[in-house]
Amino acid sequence: MEHAASHHKHHHDDHHDQESLKTLGFWIFLVTDCILFGTLFATYVVLRTNTAGGPVGKEIFDVAGFVAETFILLTSSFTSGLAVLAMHKGKIKELITWLIVTALLGLAFIGLEINEFYHMVMEGATISTSAFLSAFFTLVGTHGLHVSFGLIWMIAIMIQLGRHGINPVTSRKVYNICLYWHFLDVVWIFLFTVVYLMGVM
Amino acid sequence: MWEKIKDFASTFFVTGDPLIYGADVAIVLTTFAIIFVLTYYKKWGWLWREWLTTVDHKKIGIMYLIASLLMLFRGGVDALLMRLQLALPEMHFLHSEHYNAIFTTHGTIMILFMAMPMMFALFNIVVPLQIGARDVAYPFLNALSFWLFFFGALLFNISFVIGGSPDSGWLAYPPLSELSHSPGVGQNFYIWGIQISGIGSLATGINFLVTILKMRAPGMKLMDMPMFTWSVLATCILIIFAFPILTVTLGLLFVDRFFGGHFFTMDGGGNPMMYVNLIWMWGHPEVYIVILPAFGIFSEIVSTFSRKKIFGYKSMVFAMMIISVLAFFTWVHHFFTMGAGADVNAFFAVTTMAIAIPTGVKVFNWLFTMFRGRIQLKQPMLWTLAFIPCFAVGGATGVMLAVAPADYQYHNSYFLIAHFHQVLIGGVVFGYLAGIYYWWPKMFGFKLDERLGKWGFWLWNIGFYVCFMPQYALGFMGMTRRVYTYGWDLGWAPLNFTSTVGAFLMGAGFVFQIWQIAYSIKHGERDRTGDPWNGRTLEWSIPSPAPHYNFAVIPQVKGPDAWWEMKKEMQQDGTKKKPVQLKPIHMPKNSGIPFIMSVFWFIAGFGFTFSWVWMAVFGLIGVGICLLARSFQYDTDYYIPVKEIERTEKALGRAV
């Protein structure tokens, strides 16, 4: 690694800046993820009234639960921003601490979501009850899977930070995971509005 | 116990058809032959080091090419089987279920496992060389894309002997593709085969977009880029916007089948027409994804073999961009008969017809480029010349189909079949073949034999018209697609028989091409100049085949047709290249992770297909571990020392 890094400086104009290249690719990946969620949202909107005699949103959405989820995820987005700020100041301890806080909040979010799903299923509102519920579980579940994936990735990055400190590679990774985290937050805002608020209204 | 095993085997393996048993034997024998050859010649290590772990875009391109030719063979055999069955009325060659499976696998394979990888082969082989780069933006991801495609295609193809093939059409419309109507595992093979290779395609889209935007040689502005590179750029944008829709659509179908969801079912509030909308929101852009690179190839070839720069460069670029946008607003023309209403149908009819305008602009630009050019009728140019009238007719019948009220008559008839084969064979296949002939010397260092190639060319072309012109007429006579047989009283026999003859002529053309490749490996004209066609773009400035690092020194570009201008300059100066200062070259290291990760995807896909959750989970965990392993890898590149570059360049006859 050291070796490659020192070479990196020598031959800077020989090859393009690898790290900014990767960040650009990550942005484009997020575009594709946007379309993925866009398609799921469209499906949900088309099917949300097709309850086929099953429960409607009002009957199964727990207001306290989804407000808490929203609050927690928004906060975690904020703390991930603090992590990036700490990174820019070169403070590795602070950086890792904020990442840990972010991850814990993310974990709490996932916990609440699993709890929500569990209760719905116990009440008999499952993915195979109606088209509405298929769309609901798929849309919200896909977001949840994204968050879970992000959690594992974040932990991996924390370990790498511990090993290598802050360098161009690790800071690119921190930057991208936080970008991802904000993105999931934005998606959640739409979920909150389109699924939950419009559902209980 | 024994009974249980026998029971399991009789459902696990496809049984009961002599054709399939024949195939079983062939597959087992080929596998053993390959294993034997590799072991006998001690080639396992070589295979692993040079191919399975490579991240070199040129080698990845060659692997894509080989795989796509194999798939062209498989899809072609499917086609010939169908044409045999339809050659005469009331044939008993294939029974109806078998026929359903074959038209499904034929369509899916030809678009997703033949056209797409052949396209990616050309992306990989050409784009970095054309823009003066040493590799793509993400070489590791590029290798991963290939292996995901490979194992996705493998998963799809084994359905032929294990479990049973999908049989609800190449786009798997529900409710036919739902558990209620397709309870077997075939449809799961379809979903997972496409899903796994689709992730790879999406990654390739991102990879080449960034490559083109960020890795061009210094001085090459966007408006200096070769036309093929432009077409790849347009295609990548289409891939990025269209493929996530496919991922979701198949994902939802999977949820229906695996978790009992109700997205597209007939009960529980599901809506099958939503699937049809979604799949065509991907599907129509998809047909433009495969045709745009063909347009790019034709532009390169027309310009090279007419010895002129391309006519109307800017209008070519704009035409492609307009096509890319319009491609997203025409999807409903595939189901005007859904009955969305006159206003909706009118909108989509107009957008569809509008696409013919930029396409026409391109055709005229090719014609004007040839006008007063010194045209050389080499193989790539032959295919290009054959393409122009063929595609013009295909486009015209497309406009006929786009007339919504008239489409109520044409829809799902043999008229439609003839239309899309005309644009897909006459456009996509001819285009990629032209590209393969054109860039073959760059890939392998020798040209493909002209004489055998001409046989192939004429057989394909005559065969094409003999096969598909009768189908337009059959459509008018009322023959619908996807019928496995018909009566004598309908009067369709002569035209169908003719069509089958044409199909076999094309098959013979393919055989000639394989013969041509085999013959040329031994006797083909070697290319020692690196510039066998007197080309205009940067790929022709380096030796054939290109060295591992492509360019010993990254070229400085001053405008379009960079290599042509450099050649002119060199002639004027009377000097050869000025001496240059070599520097160590930064290159990515090979990696086994893409291959291994794709094997795990295969395992996961297989598990999901058979609803063996333990296996699916095992596969997914493997995928996760591979991802983490890569994340923790920091030592991923190295430098080629100057000495080694000098040695390589000298061996290739280049003064440095």
Ligand code: HEM
């Ligand atoms: C000006 C150009 C084109 C026009 C106006 C056009 C129009 C149409 C229309 C209206 C249909 C639907 C007809 C029906 O289902 O009744 C159709 C089907 C189709 N077209 Fe085109 N098309 C054009 C070019 C292309 C190109 C370039 C390709 C591929 C490279 C292509 C591939 C297909 C395919 C695969 C189908 C039918 C697939 C299926 O139903 O399974 N078309 N076209």
Ligand SMILES: [Cu+2]
């Ligand atoms: Cu279309």
